Amino acid sequence: MPGNAADWPVWSTTARVVVTEPHQLDRAVEITRLVLDEVDAACSRFRADSELARLSADLPNGVEVSGMLAELVREALHAAELTDGDVDPTLGNELAALGYDRDIALLADRTSGLTVTRVAIVPGWRRVLLDGRRLTVPSDLALDLGATAKAFAADLAAARVAAELPTGVLVSLGGDIATAGESPEGGWVVLVQDLPADPRSTVTLAAGFALATSSTQKRQWTRAGERMHHILDPRLGRPAEPVWRSATVSARSCVEANTVSTACIVRGHRALDLVRDLGLPARLVDSEARVVTLGGWPAEAPVTEEVAP
Secondary structure (H helix, E strand, O other), X not given: OOOOEEEEEEOOEEEEEEEOOHHHHHHHHHHHHHHHHHHHHHHOOOOOOOHHHHOOOOHXXXXXXXXXXXXXXXXXXXXXXXXXXXXXXXXXXXXXXXXXXXOHHHOOOEOOOOOOOOOOOOOHHHHOEEEOOEEEOOOOOEOOOHHHHHHHHHHXXXXXXXXXXXXXXXXXXXXXXXXXXXOOOOOEEEEEOOOOOOEEEEEEEOOOOEEEEEEOOOOEEEEOOEEEEOOEEOOOOEXXXXXXXXXXXXEOOHHHHHHHHHHHHHHHHHHHHHXXXXXXXXXXEEOOOOEEEEOOOOOOOOOEEEEOO
């Protein structure tokens, strides 16, 4: 179906919009771009003019924030609660200390070493207060909403496109995929593969389903000769042990799928229990490229597992 998809670079990844009605593509892209701009302006850790950055000095005393930022924080706190703190939105200081203090595309290898240890009696996320739109963040914490904001943007963009236009839509932001409205005949066909040399899987998503992949192979940098990745274990303030190359989860929302896939990376071998308890379809690829599937993966159609040539 020519003319039904568009791609462009954003946030050091690729945005992709696919519609079932090709003549609605341009407007669907416009709506998606507006959503991405709104989310970035609200919570980017890499923009001095983002709302989160501008209000940082006032957050310890509590401050009224925009509806967008409030919703982004609410989703992040819900993710922390769902995963018992494995997905913690208060790791901004730890990420910056490890060298992830700017867009990943701008990071250079650092030669200086740094030991980061996070010891907290009360987990950081439990100390963040959100009352309506009044947000309070203790001065020793810094919010980083990256674990949920991209998935939230995918969900919001898909929902807005489907609400405003007579078309079904798939919005993909890197590994975060959301759908809304009617699907193409037979469903949305998605290739699941983190890096070209990894095992690949082709799945079909029914209308309204989402898919998210979290990876220890992307968003990497080097600090004093040590390879870092961006998914931190909140209990240590350091990158989670790369038991899994990638974790892919399907759910009703991209935020939920991404929350669980990120928690799988953090939990390592304990991820299997988490996925079983939640009953979500999941596909985990370990450090030796072995594939583990759970929860009836895939949710909606037979799957073909291949090892890439």
